[in-house]
Structures are given as structure tokens and as C-alpha cells.
Amino acid sequence: MSEHDLNYTELGFKAGLEIHQQLDTHKLFCNCLSELVNSEPEFEIKRKLHAIAGETGDIDIAVRFEAGKDREFTYQGYSQNTCLVELDESPPEMINLEALKITLQVALLLNCEVFPVTQIMRKTVIDGSNTSGFQRTVLIARNGFVETKHGRVGIDTVALEEDAARIVENDKDKNKVVYRLDRLGIPLIEIATAPDIKNPEQIKGVALHIGDILRACRVKRGIGTIRQDINISVKGHPRIEIKGFQEPRMMVVTAEKEIQRQLANIKNKKLDKEVRKANPDGTTSFLRPMPGAARMYPETDLPLLNISRDLINGIKANLPKLRSDIKEELKGHGLNDEMINLIVSENKLDELKELIQINSDSNLIAKMLVLWPKEISIKEKISLDEINKKLTLDVLETILQALNNKKIQKHDIQNILLDIVKSKSVSEAIKLEKQSNEELEKLENEIKRVIKEKPGLNINAYMGLIMAKFKGKVSGKEVIEMLGRYVKG
Ligand SMILES: [Zn+2]
Numbered sequence: 001m002s003e004h005d006l007n008y009t010e011l012g013f014k015a016g017l018e019i020h021q022q023l024d025t026h027k028l029f030c031n032c033l034s035e036l037v038n039s040e041p042e043f044e045i046k047r048k049l050h051a052i053a054g055e056t057g058d059i060d061i062a063v064r065f066e067a068g069k070d071r072e073f074t075y076q077g078y079s080q081n082t083c084l085v086e087l088d089e090s091p092p093e094m095i096n097l098e099a100l101k102i103t104l105q106v107a108l109l110l111n112c113e114v115f116p117v118t119q120i121m122r123k124t125v126i127d128g129s130n131t132s133g134f135q136r137t138v139l140i141a142r143n144g145f146v147e148t149k150h151g152r153v154g155i156d157t158v159a160l161e162e163d164a165a166r167i168v169e170n171d172k173d174k175n176k177v178v179y180r181l182d183r184l185g186i187p188l189i190e191i192a193t194a195p196d197i198k199n200p201e202q203i204k205g206v207a208l209h210i211g212d213i214l215r216a217c218r219v220k221r222g223i224g225t226i227r228q229d230i231n232i233s234v235k236g237h238p239r240i241e242i243k244g245f246q247e248p249r250m251m252v253v254t255a256e257k258e259i260q261r262q263l264a265n266i267k268n269k270k271l272d273k274e275v276r277k278a279n280p281d282g283t284t285s286f287l288r289p290m291p292g293a294a295r296m297y298p299e300t301d302l303p304l305l306n307i308s309r310d311l312i313n314g315i316k317a318n319l320p321k322l323r324s325d326i327k328e329e330l331k332g333h334g335l336n337d338e339m340i341n342l343i344v345s346e347n348k349l350d351e352l353k354e355l356i357q358i359n360s361d362s363n364l365i366a367k368m369l370v371l372w373p374k375e376i377s378i379k380e381k382i383s384l385d386e387i388n389k390k391l392t393l394d395v396l397e398t399i400l401q402a403l404n405n406k407k408i409q410k411h412d413i414q415n416i417l418l419d420i421v422k423s424k425s426v427s428e429a430i431k432l433e434k435q436s437n438e439e440l441e442k443l444e445n446e447i448k449r450v451i452k453e454k455p456g457l458n459i460n461a462y463m464g465l466i467m468a469k470f471k472g473k474v475s476g477k478e479v480i481e482m483l484g485r486y487v488k489g
Contacts, residue, residue: 006259008199012235015197015255016156017206020163020188020227022220025099027185028162029092029136030085034186034220036166041076041180045087047131048072073128075165077181086165086181088132091301095120095138099160099187102217103140104307104315106189107158109213109322112144117306120299128177129164130184136299137161137190140307146193146209150202154194163188189214195231200255203230207248216320230255237262238273241290245278253282321349333362342370351393358400364410368396372414376421387421395426402430409437443474444482451486459487 027034048071077086084090107114122134137159144155163186169178191210197203207228219225228245232255242258245251258276261284265271273290321329326349330340333356343352348369355365373387399416402408408416412433419429443466450465459480466479 006256008259011259011263013199013232013259014195014234014239015200015203015230015232016195017191017193017197017203017210018229018231018241019191019207019210019214020161020229021191021214022163022225023099023102023187023189024218024220025096025102025187027081027085028096028099028160028187029094029185030083031093032081032083032086032185035081036182037078037081037180039078042078043076045075045077046072047075047128071128071175071177074169074176074178075131075181076168076178081182082184086131086184092136092299095160095302095305096187098218100140100305100307101311101315102187102219103158103160103189104312105217105319106191106213107141107144108312108316108319109216110141110144110146110155110158110191110210112141112155112158114141114307114312115139116309117304119304120302121296122299123161124295124297125164128179129167131165131181135162135164137296138305146206146213148202148205148209150198150205151196153196153202153206156192156194157190159190159192161188161190162186186220189219200252200259203251203255204248207245207251211248212322212324216322232258232262234259234262234266236266238271239290240273240284241275242278242284243275243287250278250280250282254278254284257282258284335362335366339363339366339370342366342374346370351396354393355396355400358397359404361410364413365396365400368399368413368417372417375414376418380418380421382421390421390423391417395420398426399430408433412437439474440478440482443470443479446470447479447482447486457487459483462487 022034025034026032075087085092104114118139120136120138122132123137124133125135126133138161139157139159141158142156144158145152146155163183165179165181165184167177168180169176171177193206193210197206211226214226215221223246227243228248228251229241229243230245230251231239231241233239240258240262242254245254275287275290276284277287278284323344326344327340330343330349330352333352335343343349343366346369351369352362352365355369356362359365368391373384373391376382377384377387399408399413403410403413408430416426416429416433419432420426424432446469447462447466450462454462454465462483463476463479466483467474467476470479
């Protein structure tokens with residue numbers, strides 16, 4: 001049976017997503033930079049960790065699994081991204097307000113209810129990825145939703161947590177793990193959907209939609225800055241968590257394969273909740289048992305976190321626009337898809353809206369903002385950054401006003417931009433184009449005059465007459481082009 005023949009409703013397919021995204025601020029509970037470093041570490045410390053009981057008095061099954069390994073951990077650090085907080089030798093500082101605000105933006109874009117008062121918690125972690133043996137996490141909002149074309153999917157919770165240290169070496173024979181502390185404490189937003197997802201395609205749809213929301217806010221970009229896990233099961237099989245997706249496209253294939261695996265599993269053996277890892281080919285492999293609930297207890301070093309109505313209202317009033325909404329808006333201005341994608345990826349929406357007030361030719365403005373600067377950059381080998389510094393909003397406004405006042409023509413603008421990038425002032429560049437326009441006008445009048453005076457000559461004869469008259473002042477190419485408009489052959 002092929003996976004495409006499966007009826008997911010009949011199978012009792014259930015899936016939810018858990019997304020972790022790093023935020024682009026300093027660390028969550030200290031002032032260190034949120035930057036990963038690949039040079040030699042400035043210092044190293046060694047620790048051993050032991051399992052401790054959670055608030056229910058039990059040692060969690062996942063915790064016991066890790067503690068049973070009795071490993072020694074080495075931690076590497078750098079002064080710019082590691083302080084006593086990462087080393088667990090100093091209590092945490094107050095939560096990073098910027099990170100909290102970004103989390104509130106995301107929560108509101110996900111239609112969630114924000115908790116007015118919330119408690120920062122410690123989540124037991126004993127794989128050594130946290131020097132303290134726990135990860136701090138705080139619930140910020142709940143009960144939201146996203147709309148997809150397969151229907152609405154609930155958002156159970158939005159939390160703000162600290163990222164863990166990253167493994168740089170794992171020597172299983174020597175029972176030795178080396179972690180780097182640069183990543184420990186980077187703010188992570190954790191979004192957990194309800195298990196409302198009805199089929200593999202919808203998993204991808206939800207992931208893309210949430211990704212759109214995250215990108216509209218101040219989050220880190222690039223590989224490793226977002227981690228997406230899927231919880232998935234069919235009727236009769238315990239929930240399985242699959243970790244480590246890099247791109248939503250693979251979610252469909254992996255979910256289809258996982259359902260096949262579970263269906264075979266139901267007939268065969270004892271069934272356990274477990275955490276599995278997503279492989280690049282869409283298959284999964286066992287990672288560890290599923291953690292239970294005995295993992296959380298309050299962070300007593302920090303007070304309750306109050307999230308005021310004023311703070312929420314301020315953020316609500318300035319919510320960022322989603323890419324999908326921006327694209328719709330740009331379509332309304334009559335731009336084609338290529339231009340829309342350029343405007344969005346170069347982040348030029350505000351400039352476009354500003355300039356449309358001066359001249360309503362949205363395609364011309366889009367070219368001035370994104371297309372021609374790119375062409376100049378490639379042709380002249382000047383970085384886009386340098387070009388954008390010179391082609392400021394003021395400069396572009398001046399050019400459009402010159403166009404409105406008929407001082408220049410539309411086809412002059414590309415040259416004017418180039419002149420400005422090559423360090424002419426905007427008024428000089430406009431004047432130059434105006435002069436060359438006036439000269440061309442003179443040339444055109446002369447051509448018309450000669451043709452009227454001596455009709456019926458061939459194009460080469462006219463060419464000779466004109467070039468003699470304008471010796472050295474015009475290019476042969478221009479004369480030929482212009483003659484072509486008046487003389488056939
Ligand atoms: Zn620090």
C-alpha cells in the first residue's frame with residue numbers, strides 16, 4: 001500500500017508541531033551577546049551532573065536514562081558571550097525585556113491570550129546541555145490559533161526559554177562530552193500547537209504559516225536558529241515525537257513514512273512513547289524515551305513576571321506585517337511577482353509606499369528601489385550596501401520630482417542613479433541628463449531640418465551630413481539610432 005492511499009481521518013491521524021526559534025537580542029537572563037563563536041575557546045571548565053527528583057518526588061524516566069550514563073562534561077566559553085550566569089555561579093538577571101516584547105508580538109500574531117502574571121520555571125535537563133541541570137522557561141500565552149487551507153489549528157502555548165549549550169564533541173567511548181556555552185541562554189520562543197493537524201500536508205502548511213509570523217518579528221536567521229519537532233500518532237499507537245527538521249518540505253515525507261512505521265508497529269511489538277530523530281531521507285531513528293511530567297519546578301531566584309495591559313496594548317498597536325499580507329498589498333499596487341519578491345526580500349515596502357505618494361508609477365519605483373541598484377551592483381562591482389547608502393529616500397524623491405517637472409525623462413533615471421552611485425550629487429546628475437536631453441533635442445531638430453531640405457537621400461548620406469555638422473559632439477551610434485526613426489533603409 002502506498003502512503004498516498006492512506007485515509008488519514010480513518011486512521012485517527014493526529015499531529016502537533018513544536019517550534020523553537022532563537023530571538024535576535026542579547027541573552028535571556030544576562031547581558032552577554034547571543035553569538036556563536038568558532039575560534040579557540042578562551043576557557044574550559046569540567047562538571048559532573050546527577051539526577052535530582054522533580055516536584056512530584058520521582059526521577060523522570062528521561063532524566064534517569066541520561067543520568068545512567070554518568071558522563072563528565074566539559075564547557076568552553078568566551079568572555080563576550082559567557083558570564084557567571086552561564087556558569088551557574090551567579091543568579092539570573094531580570095528577564096530580557098526586548099525578548100519578552102518579541103514573544104508578545106508573536107503570541108498576538110498567533111491570536112493567543114497573554115498571561116497577566118506568570119512564573120518563570122526550571123525544567124530539569126541532565127544531558128549536560130545546561131550547566132545548572134535545568135533550563136529556565138516561562139509560559140507567556142495560550143489558546144491561540146492559525147488558519148490554514150485545511151482548517152484551523154489551535155496554538156496551545158507560547159513560551160520563552162533559554163537555549164541550551166551546544167555539543168562540539170561527543171566521545172562515547174571515553175564517556176566525554178564537550179559543550180560550548182555561547183548558545184546557552186540565547187532567548188528561544190517555543191510555540192506548541194494543539195494536536196489538531198489532520199494530515200501530513202497540513203503539518204507543512206502550519207509550519208510555513210508560523211514561519212511567516214516569526215520572520216515578521218526580530219528573530220535570528222539561518223541554519224540552526226529554528227528547530228521544529230512534530231508529535232504524531234495514529235489510533236492505537238502512542239505519541240511519537242520527531243525532532244530535528246530543517247525544512248517544512250521534509251515534514252510531509254517524514255510524517256508519511258512515520259505513519260507507515262506506526263501501522264507496522266501496532267501489529268508487531270510493545271509500544272512506547274519515544275522521541276525520534278528526523279533523518280535526511282524522511283525516515284526516523286530512536287533518540288530517547290519520551291520525558292514525563294516530573295520536570296518542572298519554580299525558579300526561586302526570580303520574582304513573578306507581570307505583563308501589564310499597557311505593554312500588551314503598545315505591542316498590539318504596532319504589530320509587524322506578515323510577508324503574505326505585504327505581498328497581497330503589493331499586488332494591489334499592480335506589481336508583478338518578481339518585483340514583489342524583490343521588494344519583500346530587500347525590505348523596501350516602506351520606501352515604496354513613501355515614493356508612490358510622489359509618483360504613482362509603482363513599477364518604476366520598484367525598479368529604482370530594487371532592480372536597478374542590483375544591476376549597478378553587479379556591473380560596477382559595488383556592494384548593495386554602499387549603493388543603498390547613496391540612493392537614499394531623499395535622493396529618490398528628488399529624482400521623481402525632477403521627472404514630475406519634466407526636467408528629466410523616465411529613461412534617464414537609470415543613468416542618473418549610476419552617476420550618483422559613482423559620486424555625483426543628485427542635482428549634478430539630473431543637470432547632466434537634462435543637458436544631454438537638450439543636446440539630443442538639438443540633434444533631432446537638425447535631422448528633421450536636413451531631411452526636409454534634402455529629401456530622398458539614403459541613410460548613409462544623411463549620416464555624413466549630420467556628422468560633419470556635429471563634429472565630435474555626438475556619437476555615431478546616437479545619430480544612426482535617431483536617423484532610423486525618420487529614414488527607411
Ligand atoms: Zn552571560
